[in-house]
Amino acid sequence: MQRCRGGSREAFEVFVNRYMKDAYFIALGLVGNREDALDLSQEAFVRAYRNIKQVKPGRKFFPWFYQILKNLCISHLRKRRYRRASSLDAEDCPEVAASADVFSPDVVADRNEVKGKVWEAIGKLDEKHREVIILRHFRAMSYDQIAEALFCNKGTVTSRLYYARKRLQELLETGKGGGTSGLR
Amino acid sequence: MACDDYKDLLMSYLDDELSAEQRRQFEEHLAGCPDCAGELEEFKKLKAITDEVALVEPEDRIWQDYWSNIYNRIERGIGWIMFSVAAVALAIYCGFRAIEELIRDTGVEVALKVGLLALIAGLAILFVSVMRERLYFWKRDRYKDVKR
Secondary structure, rough: OOOOOOOHHHHHHHHHHHHHHHHHHHHHHHOOOHHHHHHHHHHHHHHHHHHHHHOOOOOOOHHHHHHHHHHHHHHHHHHHHHHHOOOOHHHHHHHHHHHOOOOOOEEEEEOOOHHHHHHHHHHHOOOHHHHHHHHHHHOOOOHHHHHHHHOOOHHHHHHHHHHHHHHHHHHHHOOOOOOOOOOO | OOOOHHHHHHHHHOOOOOHHHOOOOOHHHHHHHHHHHHHHHHHHHHHHHHHHHHHHOOHHHHHHHHHHHHHHHHHHHHHHHHHHHHHHHHHHHHHHHHHHHHHHHOOOOOHHHHHHHHHHHHHHHHHHHHHHHHHHHHHHOOOOOOOO
């Protein structure tokens, strides 16, 4: 970290190699599109390199980097929503509607109908609930790691996971009496 | 502890984040609370479904080129900054020299001089306006102040 703060690109490359997969998959979870996820994750590293001196000595790289990545993704989603809203009425323009629906199941490995529906349901969660699901399920991060990345306490992580999963149950109809019928 | 207090432990239990003692206490509660036990079962079903979902791993080429793409962006960023600073400095210098020449040249009509000076002044105003706008948005850039 000391060498990175001094502007060493070789030292920064070590961080990139260590966190590139996390960055890509988190961005994918937040924006739902492979090309955008790749571009945004790389842009986050570029911004991190330019601002690396802002990481205080003794602080970890990833939680700080995660804030940059998340802000970029949220900003991207807002622009996308704005473009969608300012374009012609999507219902009258199927091409616009199709391109806006980016939480497409084609990014799911060994895809079947159930997995596709779960991914689409994750895409319908609001940002703060989606990010805890992504960090927990797709990056297998512990509650401590998630709390560190989100700059909140473990109680907040638990609470967000609870409401995120409740919402997923509603969307997938797997709650009381629902079984997995909603996925069939 | 009330049932609502145990609900806070539900997620931690599901994700295996409890200490042995917390786990024992929670399991004791579950044994006597069908509501919490039922809710846990529903969450287990959901977790089993979500755990099956994995995202497509990009081709190896993407990871191999990942750093070089970032390196190129960083390098080009520095290149663009140098290019822009030099271009602005040269444009200002040449502009002043051109104005100087124009004013001194007695062979050029006054109307043409006024027209050219207005053109240069207009360009300068546009340039300052764009720069001021960029500065305004840069000051409000959410990323530049990320400090932890």
